[in-house]
Amino acid sequence: MSDREIKNVFVQGAISAEFIARSIVKHQSKNQIGAHNIFLGQVRADVVDEKTVKAIEYTAYQEMANRKFHEIREAAFEKFDLTCMHIYHSLGLVKAGEICLFVFVSSPRRKTIFEALEFVVEEIKAKVPVFGKEIFEDSTHQWKVNT
Amino acid sequence: MSDREIKNVFVQGAISAEFIARSIVKHQSKNQIGAHNIFLGQVRADVVDEKTVKAIEYTAYQEMANRKFHEIREAAFEKFDLTCMHIYHSLGLVKAGEICLFVFVSSPRRKTIFEALEFVVEEIKAKVPVFGKEIFEDSTHQWKVNT
Amino acid sequence: MELKIKYFGLLAEVTGCEEESIFFSGNSISELLETLYTSYSGLKDKDFQVAQNMELVSPEDKITNTNIVLLPPFAGG
Amino acid sequence: MELKIKYFGLLAEVTGCEEESIFFSGNSISELLETLYTSYSGLKDKDFQVAQNMELVSPEDKITNTNIVLLPPFAGG
Numbered sequence: 001m002s003d004r005e006i007k008n009v010f011v012q013g014a015i016s017a018e019f020i021a022r023s024i025v026k027h028q029s030k031n032q033i034g035a036h037n038i039f040l041g042q043v044r045a046d047v048v049d050e051k052t053v054k055a056i057e058y059t060a061y062q063e064m065a066n067r068k069f070h071e072i073r074e075a076a077f078e079k080f081d082l083t084c085m086h087i088y089h090s091l092g093l094v095k096a097g098e099i100c101l102f103v104f105v106s107s108p109r110r111k112t113i114f115e116a117l118e119f120v121v122e123e124i125k126a127k128v129p130v131f132g133k134e135i136f137e138d139s140t141h142q143w144k145v146n147t
Numbered sequence: 148m149s150d151r152e153i154k155n156v157f158v159q160g161a162i163s164a165e166f167i168a169r170s171i172v173k174h175q176s177k178n179q180i181g182a183h184n185i186f187l188g189q190v191r192a193d194v195v196d197e198k199t200v201k202a203i204e205y206t207a208y209q210e211m212a213n214r215k216f217h218e219i220r221e222a223a224f225e226k227f228d229l230t231c232m233h234i235y236h237s238l239g240l241v242k243a244g245e246i247c248l249f250v251f252v253s254s255p256r257r258k259t260i261f262e263a264l265e266f267v268v269e270e271i272k273a274k275v276p277v278f279g280k281e282i283f284e285d286s287t288h289q290w291k292v293n294t
Numbered sequence: 295m296e297l298k299i300k301y302f303g304l305l306a307e308v309t310g311c312e313e314e315s316i317f318f319s320g321n322s323i324s325e326l327l328e329t330l331y332t333s334y335s336g337l338k339d340k341d342f343q344v345a346q347n348m349e350l351v352s353p354e355d356k357i358t359n360t361n362i363v364l365l366p367p368f369a370g371g
Numbered sequence: 372m373e374l375k376i377k378y379f380g381l382l383a384e385v386t387g388c389e390e391e392s393i394f395f396s397g398n399s400i401s402e403l404l405e406t407l408y409t410s411y412s413g414l415k416d417k418d419f420q421v422a423q424n425m426e427l428v429s430p431e432d433k434i435t436n437t438n439i440v441l442l443p444p445f446a447g448g
Contacts, residue, residue, distance in 0.1 A: 017175075021168035024187070028164075028244040031192035037264070038185040040171070041371040044255065045178030060370075061302055061363055064348040089370060097175040101371040108191065110448075114265040117184070121257060121371065129345070130370030131303035143304045144369035188448040207447075208379055208440055211425040236447060248448040257371075268448065276422070277447030278380035290381045291446035 006070040010062060010091045014098035015040075023086060023104055033083050035110035037117040041101030043094050051136040055095045056144060061129040062091075072123040080116035082107050087120070089130060156216040157209060157238045161245035162187075170233060170251055180230050182257035184264040188248030190241050198283040202242045203291060208276040209238075219270040227263035229254050234267070236277060295319075295360065299330070303366040308336040324353035326362065342366050372396075372437065376407070380443040385413040401430035403439065419443050 011019075020038070027033055046053045069087055076085060083106045090100040103120050107113045125146045132144035158166075167185070174180055193200045216234055223232060230253045237247040250267050254260045272293045279291035297318050306312045318326060323344055331338050343350050345363040374395050383389045395403060400421055408415050420427050422440040 017168040017171040020171060021164040024164040024167060024246075028189070028246075031243050033189050033244075034191040036185075036187040036189060038183075038187070039257070040183040040185070041257070042175070042180050042183060044181040056369075058369075059303060061300070061345065061365060064345060064363070065370075067348050096178050097180075099171075099175075110186075110188070110268060114261060114268075118261040121261075124370050125368065127368070128370045129302070129365045129368055131366060132369035133303065143366060145367040146369050146371070203446075205446075206380060208377070208422065208442060211422060211440070212447075214425050272445065272448050274445070275447045276379070276442045276445055278443060279446035280380065290443060292444040293446050293448070 004070070004074065006066050009066055009069045009087050009089050010060065011088050012090075013092050014090055014094045014100065015088055015102045016099075019088075020099075020102060023102075027084070027106055030083060030106070032108050033106045034108050035113050036104065036106045037113040038105075039101070039103040039117055039121050040099050042099050043096045045096035046134070048134075048136070048142065051138060051140065053096055053134045054137050055093050055135045056100065057093050057133040057135060058089070058091050058100065059131050059133075060089075060091060065089075065128050065130055068128045069124070072120055072127065075123070076105070076116055076120050079119065080105075080107070080112045081109070082112070082116055085116075085120070087124070089124075089128075151217070151221065153213050153217045156213055156234050156236050157207065158235050159237075160239050161237055161241045161247065162235055162249045163246075166235075167246075167249060170249075174231070174253055177230060177253070179255050180253045181255050182260050183251065183253045184260040186248070186250040186264055186268050187246050189246050190243050192243035193281070195281075195283070195289065198285060198287065200243055200281045201284050202240050202282045203247065204240050204280040204282060205236070205238050205247065206278045206280075207236075207238060212236075212275045212277055215275045216271070219267055219274065222270070223252070223263055223267050226266065227252075227254070227259045228256070229259065229263055232263075232267070234271070236271075236275075297326070297357070298361050300361070300363040302364065305337065305340065305342055305364050305366050308340060309334045318357075321356055322353065323351055323355050323357060323362075326357060327353060330364075337364075340366070374403070374434070375438050377438070377440040379441065382414065382417060382419055382441050382443050385417060386411045395434075398433055399430065400428055400432050400434060400439075403434060404430065407441075414441075417443070
């Protein structure tokens with residue numbers, strides 16, 4: 001584990017395309033980067049028993065979640081030749097079609113980033129205590145479970 | 148091979164972050180999408196014999212290239228469960244730090260998109276007749292070769 | 295000793311609270327769970343994990359912190 | 372027959388032109404390459420591929436189109 005400090009990964013509400021664009025622009029001064037790989041998780045309007053999901057309300061055990069995000073970051077830098085990595089996750093209400101997870105990895109060369117991004121996303125899904133309440137159009141709900 | 152028409156993948160000059168953001172926004176009405184994966188190729192300021200690359204000038208055998216991009220698209224839709232896919236490649240001058248390739252795949256579920264994106268990017272690198280003249284700060288050049 | 299128990303998501307619906315203090319005289323996580331099942335029988339058939347010191351723990355682990363957190367299945371991303 | 376030959380990238384630098392028409396009486400790609408090597412000896416030690424009908428072809432393939440394209444190594448992305 002390095003000395004890098006634990007950052008807050010959470011943002012309130014959906015992650016906007018403008019936010020993503022600004023992140024991309026910030027990396028254009030890093031001239032040694034040759035390849036970026038971006039994962040975006042988007043809330044699906046799933047249909048369950050004829051009811052459609054209209055939003056997910058995210059909560060988290062934030063202190064542990066940020067620590068887990070940090071451990072995943074450190075493990076990824078250890079395993080893969082990355083120039084940088086950024087992770088953002090929503091808290092609160094995110095509507096169907098909106099983005100709730102943004103993972104951004106960059107490297108001088110492309111080969112490493114595909115594997116790195118998949119590693120990071122799978123680790124997030126498995127290890128980070130984030131909870132999702134799927135809210136249907138009639139205001140009933142069910143709890144999302146990652147598969 | 149399906150009936151989908153052959154599109155023009157090429158754009159003049161660098162691909163902007165705003166263009167990428169607009170592509171993301173367009174997919175927010177597709178409520179069955181749960182995961183996006185984006186690859187961005189960025190021009191590296193490589194140093195060769197103490198000279199730094201300041202830009203790449205891209206040319207292509209455009210007719211064949213668009214046909215190859217189309218075949219790669221069709222093969223990816225055949226192999227993977229994708230909702231949509233978009234490919235854009237620059238022609239002409241792209242400066243170091245700017246983006247020259249944008250590949251965007253989307254699917255209801257995440258598992259398939261990592262493999263799909265890597266497949267598409269590797270196929271592009273191997274099969275599409277695009278040529279890159281790496282221009283150094285002193286205006287000399289060398290020809291880029293994919294590895 | 296007095297423990298502070300936190301419940302997230304579905305589990306807070308089952309217990310009707312997000313956080314509570316309880317007096318507990320046992321040693322292990324499994325003993326604590328038996329105590330909680332007595333108060334909230336609805337917890338028994340729920341799928342959840344227990345965290346202590348921001349790490350997941352097993353039923354046989356000893357209690358080493360006065361803050362214990364019950365976590366329903368993860369749903370990030 | 373008259374063939375139109377296109378040269379891309381580095382190859383256009385070697386030949387000094389991007390496109391030319393030549394009269395050619397052979398049948399195969401390899402025979403055409405021998406002819407081109409006579410005009411442009413610098414082509415011989417270059418790494419390139421040949422396309423016909425927008426597909427890559429081998430030296431032993433027959434010429435079936437009056438447009439033949441010489442492609443240097445790909446550098447997309």
